[in-house]
Amino acid sequence: MMRYRVLGPFSVTVDDKAHTPSAAKVRQVLALMLLRADRVVSLDSIIEELWGDHPPRSAVTTTQTYIYQIRRLLVRAGGGTAHDDQTVRTVPPGYGFRVGPGQLDSWEFEQCVDRAHALLDEGCVDRAAPLLARARSMWTGPVLADVCQGPVLRRHAARLEEKRNLAQELSLTxxxxxxxxxxxxxxLKSLVMANPCDEWLHAQLMIALQRSGRRAEALAAFHDVRRLLNDQLGIQPSGDLRRIHQDILKEDAPAP
Structure with a gap:
């Protein structure tokens, strides 16, 4: 089965054999269609991705050449002929890219996160946790880590990165x-170091320390974030952080 990975370095494989295109712009076009799988990607958006506001006169025909090269690559990888391939379809005003279950890691990731989010809302924490762990494990780096990204890809990649942040928050919760x-x-200590201004992460670290019997460290963590926010942003901790700090001082159990 053909598999596509975009949650980290880009890859196209069939039975673990690599078929990832090497040409930079072909990679961009294929990556864009994958991030918009099962939706129409307009010709204009592909041209914007490749050349921004300054496309060459040959932009349309050059883009069509890239689409042809992608079709040929997929047909060769699948062992068929050009007439067999229905993965890339011409759908005015552009093209559609069809993927099936288990083929695209970002599609699987989003399905896991959405299902887990619904389960958490229903109170089914024990069923949500493994789904979120699986979703987070799919990432091996930034979205399309080794693909040159133009303005359109960056927008779609940013949306996936935000969903990755949501998965992390839901998983910790x-x-x-x-x-x-x-x-x-x-x-949590590692995440706080990587995201020093994220007050929600600091709050979770304080709660986790307090509930692990490490009250002094939890209080020290509050003083660390207060100093950091004041030094870097000139602000005081949020009301939620101050409430958790007060609960720890009173030896209450802060709410997560």
């Missing part, structure tokens, strides 16, 4: 509700 505080401390 689920694990906190399941009482996995001790196991989360190391991960």
């Amino acid at each position: 689920a694990d906190m509700r399941l009482g996995r505080h001790r196991e989360l401390v190391a991960e």
Whole structure:
């Protein structure tokens, strides 16, 4: 089965054999169609992706050549002929790219996150947690880490990165509700170092430390974030952070 990976370095494989295109602009076009799989990608948006506001006179015919090269690559990878391929379809005003279940990692990722989000809302934390762990494990780096990205790809990649952040937040929330505080401390410390101005992460670290019996460290974590926010942004911690700090001082159990 043909598989496409966009959550990290770009790859196209069939039975673990690589068929990823090497030409930079062909990679861009294929990547864009994959991030918009099962939707119409207009010819204008492909041209914008490749050349921005200054397309050459040959933009339309050159783009059509790239589409032909993608079709030929997919046919060769699948062992068929040009007449067999229905993956890339001409659909005015552009093209559509068809993927099936299990072929595209970003599609699987979004399905996992959406399902887990619904399960969390229903209170089914034990069913949501493994789905979120699976969703997060699909990432091996930034979206299309080795593909040159123009304005259109950057917009779609940013949306996926935001969904990755949501998956991380939901996963941490689920694990906190399941009482996995001790196991989360190391991960939360790492995330706080990578995202020093994210007050929500600081709050989760404080709660995890307090619930792991590390009250002094939880209080120290509050003083660290207060100093950081003041030094870097000239602001004080949010009301939620201050409330958690007060709960820890009173030895109450802060809400996650």
